[in-house]
Amino acid sequence: MVERALADGDLTAAHAAVADLSVELLVDVLERLNKTDRAVLYRLLPKDQAMEVFEQLDPSLQSALVGGLQDDQVASIFADLEPDDRVELLDELPATVAAKLMRGLPYDERELTAAILGYRQGALGRRMSPEFVSLRLDMPVDRALAIVRSRLHDAETVYTLPVVDRNRILVGVVGLRELMGAPTDSVVGDIMNEPYFARATDDAEEAARRCAELKLLALIVVDSETRLVGILTVDDALGILESAESEDQARIGGTEPLRQPYLATPVGQLVRSRVVWLLVLAVGATLTVQVLEVFESTLEQAVTLALFVPLLIGTGGNTGNQAATTVTRALALDDVSPRDIGRVVVRESRVGLSLGVLLGTVAFVLASLVYDASVGAVIGLTLLTVCTLAATVGGVMPLAAKAIRADPAVFSNPFITTFVDATGLVVYFLIAKAVLGI
Template structure:
């Protein structure tokens, strides 16, 4: 408890020192405080301060500490930080990164900076980094580690262990070892545990087992979800000819899934994801992430206003109908959003595929009918007792219809988005809410016209 209190206090004082004027004495203070702060706290401070303040903090960290903190930053924030570091400091950090992490960083930097940093790498590191950069940003090959320790099928366990010992410090992981044949064609994998347990004379081909692999051009989220669904510790990556080109590890998969989930959550609420922490984002960046969606939704909401204008004469005849508009539009939007969120998640984890469209529509139609029956009965009783049974019948039938429509549309839209190659999250909550508002009002006034005999 005492150590934690000291660390928190030092972190607060370090944050305060970084926020003030930085001169020689201030740099000494920052250096002294930085040595009292834990690595997670240093990472948090670098991630939540401005790039210039972060650069000041970086300059007082030793090489290992700076690299450890740098690896925990998002690529976009790494790129901002690079702009404020001196060339020797940048070279040391870039050289210490794994090829896949280095490729992510280079993807965020200007071309001239990337060329300069690439020229400072040795030939082997440059070749591996170039190989990863050759894949599209959306492909899993961009996030694999090309530095993979593979075994040949005709080696003995003793020979394989000798290779593992000699190259233990190079690869990102040695817990799962791909086995290759002629031309580096992937044959399977051997776990380090099984290799250690095998008799020294055992040939690798005798203990190899089938592996779950992915193609280097596979979409990064699809490959990551497959990785997690099979509870893997590593997964070989192959090219079109099934040749081993790299390996995907758990830390890379978790980063991808976190980024994709953050993007889905942001877009489902009508905004763009931030590429850096909230506190270190400028006001302009925060506004930019939200304004486009607000404008789109504002324009689309005009449809709802036009629907009300069309049925204005019905409202004049039965003013009481206006009281229930928020209830009905809110119920439709919430029902649609629930269905969309459920189906979007099912698509993400592979539980639902595009070809399941018919099954999803049929399920959501029944779910919507049951939800609508419960809410409609409740609405009929409450509204009927207070405003008369004719109004109660209008409200009950509208709730039933709106729930069926909203649940069906909510389940349908993410699959359509997936089919046309769009992000299902974009098609979900914001647009579904607007669609259900307008369509729900049309259903509401149509039912009211029929039941109450309006003209």
């Protein structure tokens, strides 16, 4: 209904169609519109509602929307964003637009934003909020409560309160519940607890995972000298993990991750996200063709062998992908690390061997019944070998990627499939020549 109204140029009908929608539904509607219609509909929203909607959009969509709005509206929206959200948007904008928006910020907001921009991409400091409430070690509880009340509307959170000394060194943390329940004549140092914290230079994904695992409302962020510089709230941590999970799943599937919702992504961008991987895999698949050429005479002497090629390379690829996916997930959860490569090799080789025995036995029986025992032996032994090899390689590749600081997902399914296809055929034909004597 909204799309039809916008296509007809009926702005009154378009406004009426979204007038009673919640922020969440408005975000869903905007994500489904093209760039021009999105900007038109956004201008129809009341100012307060428009700001809430803008904050809920992905940074890439925010960037696209900025291009369709007037300069004064963009400047107002940009100034109202939280510093960490502002930095995410700046990363998506052209440098000239980003510089112009930064110049239009009030001095204090520009300083907060610049502090976050000073950290490298992917660092925790790039995703933290510098708007927090900190308390002094020797501060009376009643004074601390007064400070918290005065910051209720501009602080990122007041439920987790870092405690610092005179040099802003982090010494503890106190929760709002403990602060409110403490005697008013006591000091903050009497009720504070040992703090959980991370360095601003730490990897943002690892810090976010730690925040989630510890079930913290906020993770305190410090610099190299343990001075308080910011906080990472649990909602921001979950956003980082969701983004990382989407990226891993995309690369495991052989595509580049989309930086905005599917329906809002231009077709050209969808093509670019997939074509590079398809070209890489196509080049890799030439190895399979070359293997078939090398063993062409073997195929001519036993044409039946060609019938089982899809089964063998498919099973090998699936086995390797299963192992790679399992180990990649274990890496993300810190269950394993590159130093565990020996243990992973042993475990995955045992798993692959067990799978090979089961699948090879079934294949031997069926192939023997349909053809003969010699063909069954070739298929059974090949599955045994290929499953063991594929599981081992599939388990090792993500660890090797992590060791060289590459994305484990990139080294997973697409490359494993190509590798196992080629080596699986070599194993297949070598076993066939040995068993069948050809």
